[in-house]
Amino acid sequence: MTEGEAVRPAEAEQGPRDLRTRVAAAAILAPLTVAVAYAGGWFWAALVLLAAVGLYVEWLTVVGARTPAMVAAGVASLCGACWIEVARIGAAYVFDLVVLGVAAAALLAPKRRGWAALGSIYAFAALIASLAVRADQAWGYAALMFVMLVVWVTDIGGYFAGRSIGGPKLWPRVSPKKTWAGAIGGSMAGLAVAAGFAGLSLGKIGPLLLLGGILSIVSQLGDLFESAVKRRFGVKDSSHIIPGHGGLMDRLDGFVAAIALAAILGFLRGGADGVGRGIMVW
Secondary structure, three states: OOOOOOOOHHHHHHHHHHHHHHHHHHHHHHHHHHHHHHHOHHHHHHHHHHHHHHHHHHHHHHHOOOOHHHHHHHHHHHHHHHHHHHHOOOHHHHHHHHHHHHHHHHHHOOOOHHHHHHHHHHHHHHHHHHHHHHHOOOOHHHHHHHHHHHHHHHHHHHHHHHHHHOOOEEEOOOEEEEEHHHHHHHHHHHHHHHHHHHHOOOOOHHHHHHHHHHHHHHHHHHHHHHHHHHHHOOOOOOOOOEOOOEOHHHHHHHHHHHHHHHHHHHHHHHOOOOHHHHHHOO
């Protein structure tokens, strides 16, 4: 559009229409996710497994390495890891399945084997981290909600801060619409969630603010990572499964990065049975 040219009505209405679609989808999916997370157990495991399988299939599609054999091998290994993790059979067996799943992805890929293996790791990280955090009977739900809310408000805060303030772009080569104002606004929203949890006596204010800030930044880096992968292969959306949001990769990119880091930290501090406590209790 040249300078001074009037904006077409269809283009002017596209932004508000997309926002309404995003809000409507989120209004359905967010409460459902919270309810299933609260139920825990096999309900949460089933949802997480479906998401992990979807992430794996979308990744293979984006990088151009999807075949029926690869999908079948990935689904089988993810299902096995999910069952072992929920049944608490043993971390060693989960590790073995992860190794087998990643190796199968690399060996069965018709091309871009490294990218295919990375997609398997991505899906396993989302699956195992999400299950491990929730498995803590005392603190699992609180820890899971902490991570999810930090990621969600970071995304929301970044969207509105970026659109209302604008300014210099964060990484225009990878994500042309993201700005530094959006990144800072998203991080501030994440800190507000941390302060809210501390206000509800669900942790100490200092550690939660630090953790909330780190997870907010990591979730944004996860978003940029997914954008970089899509740009590398010339893909706009990983799929169109979620109205207004694109695919599961588009919606869960920040969460995967944040929950993986949170699970590692929780495991280091609380052990295999106290991942949630390791995240929340300092």
